[in-house]
Amino acid sequence: MSTRDRRWTVVDLFSGAGGMSWGFHAHPQFRIAAAVDAQKSKPSRSTLDCNDTYERNIGIRPLEFDLQQISATELYQAVRKEGNFRSPTVLLACPPCTGFTRTLPKNHSEDDPRNSLVGRVAEFAAVLKPKVIILENARELIRGSFKSHSKKLEQKLHELGYSVHSQIYRLENMGLPQRRERAIIVAVAAGLPLRTLDDLWDGWKVNQKSITVRHAIYDLPEVSAGQTHPADPSHVSSAVTDTVMQRIRAIPTDGGSWISLFRSPETEELATPAMRRSVEANRTNHFSDVYGRMAWDNPAPAIKRECSHVGNGRYTHPEQDRLCTVRELALLQGFPSTYRFEGTSRQNAYRHVGDAVPPLISHQLAWVCSWILGGPRPKPSQFVLPNTTLRPQDVLVDKKARVEQLKISAAKA
The missing domain is CATH 3.40.50.150 (Vaccinia Virus protein VP39)
Incomplete structure (x- = not known):
């Protein structure tokens, strides 16, 4: 009964x-x-x-x-x-x-x-x-x-x-x-x-050291862009084109911004037309998070719905040359490490995190x-x-x- x-x-x-x-x-x-x-x-x-x-x-x-x-x-x-x-x-x-x-x-x-x-x-x-x-x-x-x-x-x-x-x-x-x-x-x-x-x-009150990117994701194993870690199907990021990868590599680690692309003629060639227009208009704070890297010892920026591309916000890993993985953004969004996002497209998995x-x-x-x-x-x-x-x-x-x-x-x- x-x-x-x-x-x-x-x-x-x-x-x-x-x-x-x-x-x-x-x-x-x-x-x-x-x-x-x-x-x-x-x-x-x-x-x-x-x-x-x-x-x-x-x-x-x-x-x-x-x-x-x-x-x-x-x-x-x-x-x-x-x-x-x-x-x-x-x-x-x-x-x-x-x-x-x-x-x-x-x-x-x-x-x-x-x-x-x-x-x-x-x-x-x-x-x-x-x-x-x-x-x-x-x-x-x-x-x-x-x-x-x-x-x-x-x-x-x-x-x-x-x-x-x-x-x-x-x-x-x-x-x-x-x-x-x-x-x-x-x-x-x-x-x-x-x-x-x-x-x-x-x-x-919260210990401020507990709300940093470092505290949240530093211990996760390294993966390359487009690679899935064998122990966690959600520890995967989107693959990127060669041009985007060059752009990521040219941005300084630990909080770097696209503005740094204008530090030399070689890296300036990697800037997008929108970036060039912003610099010409002296609006270097315009969309400053686009292509930006997260900073280890700060909280992450707001994670939004369209977080599946480095060009949509400051979603690039602080150190590794790639977009943060679904698992990393999920941890930063307050999901438990056991939450499962597999079984859907990778782009939808990113949206599931950003919408939540x-x-x-x-x-x-x-x-x-x-x-x-x-x-x-x-x-x-x-x-x-x-x-x-x-x-x-x-x-x-x-x-x-x-x-x-x-x-x-x-x-x-």
Whole structure:
């Protein structure tokens, strides 16, 4: 006779390759009951194959629905049947950030149709009736030209009886070895305490040595461009042309930039037309990360969706002459070393990494949720995700914050 599964249920909308889900999947008190992703790529490409990666790691197959088209009632019926629950405890929602991110100039003046998916989260919440809602997106969701979408979402959630907290976080402050700034919205049903990542980290701080590129990937074995390491199918980078390889080799190791190509006539010949135009216009900081190498003793730059080419950002290895591998970028993105990205195209594997909510952060959000739902305040030994670049011993007591807490407590006494 089977016993009833008493874990809290989770539904993940826009589930991608499982970055947000994994943090809850790794928490002993949560069960991923259902996930949904249309796995759409750009119009010229057929599919992202992210549902295969999700199933390989999480163990359930996401439902393939277009969340811009399906009605809230239809969604409720589908995920309830899939997950065997009445109402999920937690609703995760990470709508596409492409229409908000500041890296696309048009987003300052054009409201992308996909941005309306933010408002749909409230429609889904109205029928799913979760106790906690977590939404993650680009910082421009609550600060950019079209922050009205988040304002409307908050208003609708308030009307449904939720308390809402919206904030922009620098995720390196939470242990991610990457400079990544993201908006996180937490909403809780009436009667539940509203807690956030700020509460989780109150009195704690990260050892700065633990958020560097060196700490994250230095020990990985060397591979050449286009080569797959036999022990790890994901420790592989894209092959490059001879011209691109010459360009990479001409850029100084440990933080070098394409600007260095102009140091001599020989290396200047390797510069692209766009680089030449930037120099002629005296805009040497223009797209300064393109073809750039990561620096060993700094956090990585923000890892974006199109991270599969050295010409798309500072994704070149600090020392080896190649693009960082899928595994290296996954570690820098907060995935555990055991996460599997094989079974899809290499380009899609890179997108799965760049699109994801860092599991290192989603695991912390899972512990925030268990605290909201009545559990005790979690300790670093609990909220640090195993097999990632962050270890419990990397979380230090913030003595300054503790002193301030004591002063406040003394003043109240």
